[in-house]
Structures are given as structure tokens and as C-alpha cells.
Amino acid sequence: MGNIITAELIEKFRKANYKLILLDYDGTLVDFFPFPEKAKPSEKLLDILNKLITKPKTNVVIITGRAHKDIDNFLGHLPINIIAEHGGMLKINRIWKKHTIDNNLWKDKVLPIFNQITLACPNSFIEEKQFSLAWHYRNAESGYAYSRKLIGLLENFISTTTLKILDGNKVVEILSNDLGKGKAVENLLKQNKYDFILSIGDDKTDEEMFEFLLDNPTAVTIKVGKGNTLAKFKLDNVDNVNTLLKQLLK
Numbered sequence: 001m002g003n004i005i006t007a008e009l010i011e012k013f014r015k016a017n018y019k020l021i022l023l024d025y026d027g028t029l030v031d032f033f034p035f036p037e038k039a040k041p042s043e044k045l046l047d048i049l050n051k052l053i054t055k056p057k058t059n060v061v062i063i064t065g066r067a068h069k070d071i072d073n074f075l076g077h078l079p080i081n082i083i084a085e086h087g088g089m090l091k092i093n094r095i096w097k098k099h100t101i102d103n104n105l106w107k108d109k110v111l112p113i114f115n116q117i118t119l120a121c122p123n124s125f126i127e128e129k130q131f132s133l134a135w136h137y138r139n140a141e142s143g144y145a146y147s148r149k150l151i152g153l154l155e156n157f158i159s160t161t162t163l164k165i166l167d168g169n170k171v172v173e174i175l176s177n178d179l180g181k182g183k184a185v186e187n188l189l190k191q192n193k194y195d196f197i198l199s200i201g202d203d204k205t206d207e208e209m210f211e212f213l214l215d216n217p218t219a220v221t222i223k224v225g226k227g228n229t230l231a232k233f234k235l236d237n238v239d240n241v242n243t244l245l246k247q248l249l250k
């Protein structure tokens with residue numbers, strides 16, 4: 001993302017009346033850590049977010065796959081809106097609400113598949129969230145090979161269900177088709193009219209958000225890191241994201 005584009009973006013942000021800023025957390029605002037609970041926000045980042053929230057007519061939303069308690073631990077002390085669990089849990093004006101889907105019966109059927117792979121693959125682990133099951137393999141040596149196996153088994157299972165698989169960065173997750181960052185953003189845009197949207201993310205789950213915003217002329221979408229993307233722009237790393245957000249504060 002060149003300087004000219006950044007300057008244009010800042011100009012658009014300043015001129016807009018009602019702004020929406022959608023920020024993924026891991027790999028976007030903070031770097032990845034071997035253990036996800038270590039990925040605490042730095043003082044610098046907290047300061048930037050705190051100032052961004054106080055900008056007039058600016059809705060700053062953290063949009064993450066993390067469990068809501070997890071992300072609340074990191075950012076809950078800020079008056080920031082949060083979409084957690086890929087849209088399953090929403091915190092608006094400091095109050096958490098659940099998505100209306102409430103069928104988790106599939107979990108009992110999927111758990112044995114997850115257990116089988118976890119037992120075979122040392123240093124991998126299962127995370128159960130309110131609306132999903134996630135299998136993490138960041139610290140597992142043959143994690144990638146096992147993740148393909150797991151996806152194969154899950155694809156077989158979901159063919160007769162309304163579930164979907166998210167093949168993320170060192171994590172495989174299964175959840176309802178009704179969830180996802182694209183759907184979550186769609187719901188947000190039904191509630192308010194924005195004339196400027198900034199959406200930043202690094203992972204495959206963020207692509208759903210970029211895809212939904214693809215034809216939206218008010219949206220600036222940014223992918224962090226390498227790889228194919230539907231986002232309009234790219235930034236190399238977390239530091240670049242922090243710098244860009246800081247520039248919006250001026």
C-alpha cells in the first residue's frame with residue numbers, strides 16, 4: 001500500500017460522516033504467538049484503539065474468531081464493539097449478546113473426529129467455543145498433514161448438515177453456515193448507514209468480509225501479509241496496520 005493510497009484513505013476518512021472500522025485481531029492488530037492467550041495487546045495498540053473509539057461518528061468493531069471471553073480479557077476494558085466467534089457473539093455498547101442460532105447438537109458428533117486427530121497429532125489441541133469447535137495445530141510438527149486429514153473427515157460429515165469448515169491460519173474450525181465474518185458485516189450494515197468502511201484482516205475468514213464488501217464503493221479492504229486476496233489493498237505486517245491506524249488519529 002503506497003503513500004498516495006494511504007493519503008487518499010486518510011482524506012476519505014476525514015471527510016466521511018459516519019465511519020465503520022472493522023479490525024480482525026490475531027495477525028492483524030497483534031502478531032501470532034505459540035499460545036493464543038499470550039497475544040495480549042501492547043500499550044501502544046490500546047492507546048491507538050482508545051483514541052480511535054473517541055473519534056466522532058466512528059464505529060470501531062473488532063471482528064474475530066476468538067471466543068468472546070478471550071477477546072474480552074484483552075480488550076473488554078475499552079468501550080469498543082466486538083464481534084467474536086465469527087459472528088456468534090456480539091458486544092455492542094458494552095453488552096454481550098448471542099447470535100440467535102442455538103443448535104449445537106452437532107458438537108457431540110464432531111468431537112470424536114476432533115479427538116481422533118488430536119490424539120494422533122502431538123501438541124495440537126481442541127478449543128470449544130459457544131458456537132464452534134476449533135482444532136489448533138500451531139505448535140504441532142506434522143500439524144498441516146493432520147489438518148488435511150481432519151478437513152477430509154469433516155467434509156464427509158458436513159455434507160448432510162448446514163455446517164461449514166474454516167481452514168484458517170494453523171486452525172481448523174467447524175461452525176454453522178449462518179455464521180462468518182461476511183454475514184456479520186452484512187448484519188452490521190443493515191443497522192446503520194456508513195459512508196466510509198475500513199476493513200482489515202489477515203486470514204481466510206477475513207476473505208468472507210472482503211468478498212461481501214467487494215462491490216461496496218465506500219469500502220476500503222486491506223489484507224495483511226502474503227497470499228491471494230479479494231481485498232483491494234495489502235499491508236505487509238501488524239506494524240504497518242498499527243501505523244496506518246495511528247495516521248487516522250491525526
Ligand SMILES: [Mg+2]
Binds near residue numbers: 028202
Ligand atoms: Mg487474523
